[in-house]
Amino acid sequence: MNKEISELRQDPVSGDWVIISTGRAKRPESFKSRHVAASETPINLCPFENPQEHGNTIIKTYGAGDHGWAVQAVKNKFPIVSGENCGFEKRIGPYAKNDAAGHHEVVIFKDHRKSLAQLKTADVGLITGVFKERYLELEKLPCVNYILIMLNHGREAGASISHPHAQIMALPFTPSDIRRSLEGSKKYQAERGRCVHCDILAWELKEKKRIVFENDYFAALVPYAPKFSYEVRIFPKKHSSYFEEVGGNELNNFAEALRVSLAKIYNGLNNPSYNFFIHTPPVERDHEYDYYHWHLEINPRLGVWGGFELGTGGDVIDVDPDEAAEFLRSIKI
Numbered sequence: 001m002n003k004e005i006s007e008l009r010q011d012p013v014s015g016d017w018v019i020i021s022t023g024r025a026k027r028p029e030s031f032k033s034r035h036v037a038a039s040e041t042p043i044n045l046c047p048f049e050n051p052q053e054h055g056n057t058i059i060k061t062y063g064a065g066d067h068g069w070a071v072q073a074v075k076n077k078f079p080i081v082s083g084e085n086c087g088f089e090k091r092i093g094p095y096a097k098n099d100a101a102g103h104h105e106v107v108i109f110k111d112h113r114k115s116l117a118q119l120k121t122a123d124v125g126l127i128t129g130v131f132k133e134r135y136l137e138l139e140k141l142p143c144v145n146y147i148l149i150m151l152n153h154g155r156e157a158g159a160s161i162s163h164p165h166a167q168i169m170a171l172p173f174t175p176s177d178i179r180r181s182l183e184g185s186k187k188y189q190a191e192r193g194r195c196v197h198c199d200i201l202a203w204e205l206k207e208k209k210r211i212v213f214e215n216d217y218f219a220a221l222v223p224y225a226p227k228f229s230y231e232v233r234i235f236p237k238k239h240s241s242y243f244e245e246v247g248g249n250e251l252n253n254f255a256e257a258l259r260v261s262l263a264k265i266y267n268g269l270n271n272p273s274y275n276f277f278i279h280t281p282p283v284e285r286d287h288e289y290d291y292y293h294w295h296l297e298i299n300p301r302l303g304v305w306g307g308f309e310l311g312t313g314g315d316v317i318d319v320d321p322d323e324a325a326e327f328l329r330s331i332k333i
């Protein structure tokens with residue numbers, strides 16, 4: 001296969017699409033010893049101190065003021081998906097494949113040493129605003145079916161460069177995790193005529209046992225049945241299907257809920273690695289997903305995944321979710 005362009009392959013049993021991206025094996029970080037923790041990228045070798053100087057194509061700079069810039073959106077130098085050549089699905093025996101078209105951007109935050117947990121709410125608000133702005137730009141492009149907004153923090157979470165940054169991937173397919181989440185929400189809506197996430201929120205906000213933090217528009221909670229110990233999910237309190245429709249005022253509340261949740265995890269669990277990502281419907285076409293309720297999931301990576309975890313898709317939860325929530329609620333930030 002052409003190693004420069006990633007390939008999409010479909011599992012004929014599950015229907016899941018996977019990306020075969022062998023070209024990324026050449027990225028320089030992958031040659032470093034695994035003993036060099038991502039948290040130790042020295043500032044003088046950091047490619048995100050001056051992204052342009054390090055050959056990154058800048059898409060947009062935000063928050064320019066006394067300090068130059070606060071946030072930069074750049075093209076990923078080693079994209080998992082790239083180009084606009086899509087729609088020519090090929091079949092080989094039982095298999096289907098396609099070019100992995102799409103766009104892979106990096107959203108770099110200014111301060112080398114401050115993760116989102118240490119920023120002010122206004123700074124996190126600028127970042128969540130960039131997420132929305134980039135989403136609205138990327139959804140206009142051809143071949144884009146799903147826009148994944150995510151962040152890796154720490155080596156165990158897959159961060160190859162320690163300098164705080166998020167990633168936005170405009171993908172030509174809907175990832176299997178999202179597909180399952182959409183299907184479950186659609187089924188519940190069809191059976192009971194209500195949004196499953198609204199029902200969960202109403203229950204949790206009344207019980208208050210698993211709520212970690214809430215403000216006017218958002219609630220952060222430990223799920224009743226989490227996939228990771230100390231997992232936190234952040235939901236808009238009012239039914240809201242699409243992340244990109246979140247309003248300005250709500251965006252600040254979202255930033256606060258995200259910052260507070262991450263700071264509690266940082267302080268309470270000694271700065272663990274974590275991933276977070278937004279679950280929102282595929283790029284909107286015709287209100288097809290109004291039954292869905294967008295949210296953000298934070299997955300702390302406290303253990304190494306073995307056979308059980310890989311075979312079942314989640315941690316063995318070794319902390320009672322009620323106690324995990326009580327603990328995170330108690331953590332001062």
Ligand SMILES: [Zn+2]
Nearest residue numbers: 046049112163
């Ligand atoms: Zn840096």
Ligand SMILES: [Zn+2]
Nearest residue numbers: 195198239293
């Ligand atoms: Zn809802």
